[in-house]
Amino acid sequence: xxxxxxxxxxxxxxxxxxxxxxxxxxxxxxxxxxxxxxxxxxxxxxxxxxxxxxxxxxxxxxxxxxxxxxxxxxxxxxxxxxxxxxxxxxxxxxxx
Numbered sequence: 001x002x003x004x005x006x007x008x009x010x011x012x013x014x015x016x017x018x019x020x021x022x023x024x025x026x027x028x029x030x031x032x033x034x035x036x037x038x039x040x041x042x043x044x045x046x047x048x049x050x051x052x053x054x055x056x057x058x059x060x061x062x063x064x065x066x067x068x069x070x071x072x073x074x075x076x077x078x079x080x081x082x083x084x085x086x087x088x089x090x091x092x093x094x095x096x
Contacts, residue, residue: 002026005039008071012042015050015077023053028060034067037093041072050077051086058091069093 002023003010009030015023030036038057043050054070061068071093081087 002030004030008037008039010039010042012044014045015040015043015053016045016047017049020049020053024056027053027057031057031061031064031066031068035069036061036066037069037071039071040074040077043074043077046074046077046080048080048084051080051084054090067091071095 001012003012009027011023011027013019027038036057038054054068057068069091073090073092078087081090
C-alpha cells in the first residue's frame with residue numbers, strides 16, 4: 001500500500017512479487033515532484049522484486065527528468081541489494 005503524505009510516499013506492507021505490479025504502477029503515478037522521497041519504514045516483507053520495483057521507479061523518474069530517494073529501507077532490502085551487488089545503484093536518502 002502507498003500513501004502520499006505531501007512530503008513523502010509512505011510504502012507499507014509487503015514489497016513482494018504479488019504486489020510488484022501495483023507498487024510499480026502506483027509509484028510511477030506519484031512521481032510529481034522534482035524529487036520524490038519513498039519512505040519504506042513500514043515495509044514488512046521484501047523479496048528481489050522489491051529491487052525491481054525501485055529500479056522501475058528510478059527508470060521512470062529518469063525518463064521524466066526527476067529523481068527519487070529511498071528513505072529508511074528495511075535491512076532485508078539492503079541485504080538483498082548487497083547480495084546482488086547493486087547497493088550503490090540504490091538512490092538512498094542519507095538525510096533520514
